Amino acid sequence: MPSEQRAGAQSAATRTGRPPLTERRKTETRLEVARSAVRLFLAKGVAATSAEEIAEAAGISSRTLWRYFPTKESCVTPLLTGVIELIAQFLQSWPSDQSMAEVFDTIGLHDNVADRTTMVNLVRLTRTEPGLRAVWLEAHRHAESAYAEALARRAGLPGPDLTVAVQAAMITTALRVATEYYAFNTDHADAETQDYEVAMREALLIAARTFSS
Template identity: 65%
Template sequence: MPEKTAARMGRPPLTERRKAETRLEVARVAVDLFLAKGVADTTAEEIAEAAGISARTLWRYFPTKESFVTPMLTGGIEHTAERLRSWRRDQDAADLVDLLCPPNQHATDDLKTVRSLIRLTRTEPGLRAVWLEAHRDAEPAFARALADRAGLAEPDLAVTVQAAMINVALRVAVEHFAFHAEVKSSVYQAAMREALLTAVRGFPG
């Protein structure tokens, strides 16, 4: 399919898809090497070679060594934002959780990689900073989606708080899964659902 046709259909151009695929492959390779050697003892050249690209290309895609893992952490932001927009105004909190946690959403291999990466953030401050930055970037995207759903020109205070609650629930759920649970899609889904339901239902009366 020509790139212009793909763009008109809402798909990113082929070159952009290839860049995204390359960035994701770099992230997977980086996690594997960071686990094996540690961040400090892993070089950018090693990661580039393992990913099948040049070091120059690698540095065009990423500003720091720790940021090599960013695609593993940010890939779901726009997907989540789209689901927030699709949450109809006649649907309740449980419906929102169903939209955000569809069954069989994550492959086991990706779950293992994400779990390993989040566990690394406990001992690698640079990776912890990347993890928190990913959620900082997610929050305004979620707020914008909720504002669109509500017909607002800009996110107001209520929408901003709602976005923050969803964002924190997602982060805490992933961390709980990484540090306390076995690597199973069903376990991951259960953690996400519990965290989101806690957030959207608020405090008990």
């Protein structure tokens, strides 16, 4: 390539910046930020942890962190959204010949043990950190909407009706209560040995008993 062309290419690269990350890399970056945030919040508390510290621990710039998250507390959100998306997908593809209980019993939650433990530790923090409690509850508000939309699509409805809205609320509450029950009744040493998924499935199956197939 002639020197003039190389200079032009370099100038264009400088103007446009680095190519955007793929969605997969973005997802992993956001997860690493969430993991780093929880580690720092556990060690120092939310008030004593800065966004710059979270960014440094995650290996990104502060500018990148603020592009992904509006507040330092919201950095933990990716640990919560994965399960929401998974369950919404299951609900939407729920076969007509299966009961809700059978569908729930096939859902694998938090296959990554390390992320499960991190998420449980995050839920423990929500008892004493109001900012994290707000993020936790907001995630479940979004989950309720996602589940209602998935159930409505599965039923061929143009949107959630009252029955679907109540069912979605029951699923959301069951998941939240089961997670909090597990988190608040196990200690840090037990987090990786206790059967978190058993508690989640049991709560979902309790809710499912009021559903028709």
